[in-house]
Amino acid sequence: MSALLEVEGVSKSFGGNHVLSDVSFSLADGTLALVGPNGAGKTTLLNIVAGQLSPDRGAVRFRGARIDRLPPARIVHRGLVKTYQVVRPLRSFTVAQHIELFSRVRGSVDAERILALTGLGPVRDRRAGELSFGDLKRLELAKALAVNPELLLLDEPIGGLSRDEARRILGSLEELKRDGMRMIVVEHRLLETLSFVDQVVALDQGRTIFSGSPARFFADPAVRAAYLGGGHAPRG
Amino acid sequence: MVGNLLLSSIAVYGALFGLNYALISLGFTLVFGVSRVLNLAYGALYMVTAYMVYLFAVEWRWEILLAALLAIGISVLVGAAVFLLFSRYAPDPMRFLLGTLLTALLLQYLFSYFFQGEVGLVIPGLAPTQSLLVLGVSVSPVFLLSALVSLALLALLWAWIEWRPYGRVIRAAAEDPETASLFGIHPARVYLVVVLVSSAIIGVAAVLLVPAGVVTPTMWVEPFVIAFVVAVVGGLGKYQWTLPAAFLISFSQMAVLYLTPYDISDIVAFVVAIAFIVLRPQGMGGGNHRGL
């Protein structure tokens, strides 16, 4: 079985600063966490996969076809969508209108199901400008689900949330996983995230230092060196 | 022989108009380069100056030099007032554009109300009226004087921004206002200084150039179009490219004017601007980064 997403030898630098050097990984099924200390290049990699940046070298394939030169909107049509780390709602839109707007992008979706899954049902008719931060984080997820994706790229879906709020989103993500949704998650909060992923790719200074199962992750010497030696402790 | 006269006409008028276009546009490109706002009331300051000169020098019969200086002062005041009124909306460019365009219209209606019924107003100039011959081409001293002043102002401004200590402050505020404010620079104050300078420049342009034409309530349009086209061609905000851009436009216009039967200077300028926007949006100056 060929992989759903293949990232092959991707490099990217900004003004002589190597942010990513020859990064490769692939995802066939399930969920993958992209982890690493601050400045490791995780968000840059996610932006490259989503087409918001183009790589200097390397290729990104989705279902076997190159997508790394496509504009972001076209990539979404292929079935791949990314959430923003800093929430970006359409401020004058209600929650329901967000789903309505994007639900025609890739065939119809069940708006009620998305509202139920994200727990946004009670605020469905509120404008984004009036929502709490936790609701906005859930809206970021609902908005992405509205395009009926095959692969969801989540940039810090629980960043900035309290433990309880984070638990609610993680609950939604676990439910999505049970429904067979494939996901790539970038997250700092390892303990909470790793509980539901099948595969971990760790980056440090733009290079892949680990790729494998969550169970092996904490025992890996390179990971320990990057986190403990670099002065970054896993938060959670 | 005819060919020679044609060519020298293109050369002389192209150079003169280019310098005058630069004089008209300099303030506009400078303000955009430093503060990144597109001030649609810019052309209106040209009109304000012209009407004030008319009021002081013609209606009140003051000395022309005094009238001119006072009119430039009023242009500076109006420019500062417009900036202070709308600058807080600069983060919402649509509101800023609407507000400044409506201001230009307000001034247009103001002058057409207070000077209604008076058509074809003319103001006295600072230059002699006798035409001169340059390379066999007859040239009005009005344009010659303004071209010389344009050169002088371009040089002065360049020296001020590149060499003087305050120039460094301006460049810092233009490149990165946030970082600049960490070093005790108040970007808003720097923007105001630049607006004052640019309002004075367009005032000087009006004092020098309007005597060659008439004073009307719609006269703000022409300098505004010129400033905009020059700014686009030079690369918005690249004040160093004002003169090359102005020359490109003036020489294209003169070439079309003298080599074809069409008198379509404005359309030529518009086409040059569209071509740059579509094919080379960064303008002659190139680069996409913020700053001067």
Add this chain to the structure above:
Amino acid sequence: MASDPLPSPSLRRLVRAAGHTLRSRLYLATLAVMAAFALLADLLGSPYFTLSLILASLYIALAVAWDFSSGLTGYINFGLPFFFGLGAFSTGYLVYHGLHSIPALLALDFGVGLVGGGLFALPTLRLRGPFFTFLSLLLPLIGTDIVLAFWTTFGLPTIGYYGLPFLAPTLEDSLLLLSGANALFLTGFYLLRESRFGLVLRGIRDDEEVLESQGISSFPYKVAAFTLSNGVVGFAGGAYALTTTFAGVDAFGFLFLLFPILIAILGGTGEILGAALAGYAVILLSQYLYLTMGSLTLLLFAGAAILLVLFLPRGLLGLLRKEAA
């Protein structure tokens, strides 16, 4: 939008949704006001009043068209007087070349607006908002020059076209025709605003990048909105020429920008219906003031527009919505 599937629901569902939209109380009230004014003009039989209402109708068409494209998307189009003038001039040109059928003239003016608007929108709507706005402003500024250039080049009449036919036999009939046309435009734009198309346009105003990153290319929507909007502007320009029976460079005047913007903002940007109601108020007031204070009126309205932009950018209807929320 090759891969954006067409709305799949059946025509019946679409019609039902439209029917639901059109049962809105504000929409029905707006139509009632338009009908009431047309009726009132018929009863009073005052030429000045009827002419004022005709003028109001023309400005309402402009304001609604502007509000649909610029109010909804936030891409401000200052080119209104250019496409208005274009409509006026094509009317003159066509009449001078033997076309006298009023419906055909108006339809062609609409077409000229569509084509002109589309040709302008295609290259410029790829630019960021402020640059689009800037370029659109150049159009009316050089509109006069373009016309004069064509005149001298092709030997057309030097002042303008006069002796054009009247829109309708009586002023009251003209008003009725324009009110009917406005009802049509208003209904169309209002339905579009309430549809997914309108939702995309509003999304452009909020955050265009989010649309792109979620699979909606905004460009075709913007082009469609501006093309359609300028079609209506072209129509209004033609109707103006057929009201004054003259097409000259005055059709490029900034009045045809100032009043539509003032009306659209007062009615609440992007609200469509508000613009129709505000249009009657603004134009009737300006016509009344013009009788007593002449050209001072313009100064007053320009000042009022500035105050609106500064203090009430969402207009009256926007303010009411905020209070209600």
